[in-house]
Amino acid sequence: MSVLVVGSTALDSIKTPRAEAPRLLGGSASHAALAASFFAPTRLVGVVGRDFPRRYLALYRRHGIDLEGLQIAEGATFHWAGEYEVNMNHRRTLRTELGVFEQFRPDLPPRYRDTPYVLLANIAPALQHHVLDQMRRPRFVVADTMDLWLNTALPELLRLLRRVDALVLNDGEARQLSGEDNLLRAARRIHRLGPPVVIIKKGEHGSLLSGPDGLFLCPAYPLARVVDPTGAGDSFAGGLVGYLARAGGRVRDHLRAAMLHGSVVASFCCEGFGVRATVRVTPAEITRRVAELRRLTDAA
């Protein structure tokens, strides 16, 4: 079954302590759609400007991503520039140029409205609502978010939480949203806000699933070297939803395996700038790394 991914499509200029790279393919929807495309037919909804490199369109297409929902507007593509600190756990934004993204309105092509699996990647909650308003009874809706929306659009976000099946957010955001420092209690409080499935991402420390079958502690695949963690969270969410779409059947039966697959795709994402490492990965490599991740947590 197919996946609809809505979010930002951007150009990222990224600086790490070791290197830098300008105008990489970036944005929450780009990372998420590429990740999902390993597992299921993927439809992308986003907006880019006339300056958006053709090679990036070709790259989406090589991954079989349906681009009917990608708007090409007059103006410049959303551009984000950021710099990582030595340990890669902190980054600061150097520049944000919204460009055509400022007027983005995710209107769906009619045939997208029946897509069964929906990932509302990180964009303004009002836009996430607008997407849901157009969908016809999706089977499973996952929303990602970020601290910006907690600070600037909390009422819309809270209203969104009552419309989604799963919320994906990082540990700091979970603490902020719930007012609980402890992540187990944070997850419980977030459930009360709506989503039956809450997934808290902890970066290199893995992620935590709280759902109808209780908790699952998902490890991060251990990497000896992180090149660029940008988009890892989006790749995680994309891989997770893509895996669920491929699995079909009852979502709760596949959530844990979906977490592992998301985690593995995110690990590949971290091994190159932008999507460079992600797009080189083969399905066999994903399968191999998932098996290894299972072994790494198997106490026998």
Add this chain to the structure above:
Amino acid sequence: MSVLVVGSTALDSIKTPRAEAPRLLGGSASHAALAASFFAPTRLVGVVGRDFPRRYLALYRRHGIDLEGLQIAEGATFHWAGEYEVNMNHRRTLRTELGVFEQFRPDLPPRYRDTPYVLLANIAPALQHHVLDQMRRPRFVVADTMDLWLNTALPELLRLLRRVDALVLNDGEARQLSGEDNLLRAARRIHRLGPPVVIIKKGEHGSLLSGPDGLFLCPAYPLARVVDPTGAGDSFAGGLVGYLARAGGRVRDHLRAAMLHGSVVASFCCEGFGVRATVRVTPAEITRRVAELRRLTDAA
């Protein structure tokens, strides 16, 4: 088979954002010996002063801990006072009164010298050497350490690493000792310093085993409420060595399960001030929580 635990035996006065408790039973060896005692006969080597409460001696004895190696000296027991910040991940030392610990020399009762499993809990590396000098071919020696010794006794610590089977340390210490920010590379470098088994503790994020059979990612048991994390790392090491002693046979075959058991005992430790929660635990509760921890990481 039995376990020898050498380390500090102290009184801890602990303040958390919610409560405080004075003169609790504390010290690396107290936590570690109690943890080990759930699994195997445990011998304690340490020193206390005349002021050491009789009820704490009774408590050790109730856990079957052999106290022939516990010296009772003229003077005051080592007293540590510390305060935790809101999120319990940082603490600051308010007072350190070494008392009789300042002159501590861990001379072993002769019958201790054949103990097969040895935990050199956190004390000065020179004292850890002194213990090993007295041992007759132990089967498995685990050393714990702390940043203080990295800063003040590095040459002795490096010499110690060539004499032990396993080193247990936390993530910050692993980074400092190895000069590597990445923990996988840190573990590899620490192996080159001597120990075939390296265990890096990451607090609430679990721990990492690097040994002859590769890596193992051990989760921390998720707690909805941490009362006092003091001694969790010592409890982890004690539970781990205790479990290995109970298992017998080839150590490498039991390391992963030993990590889980150590992790679970540490989780109980965090649920009360000092050793209050630890000493109330039953073997059945440990078994139940280990089984639950396995399920929490089982992706099925």
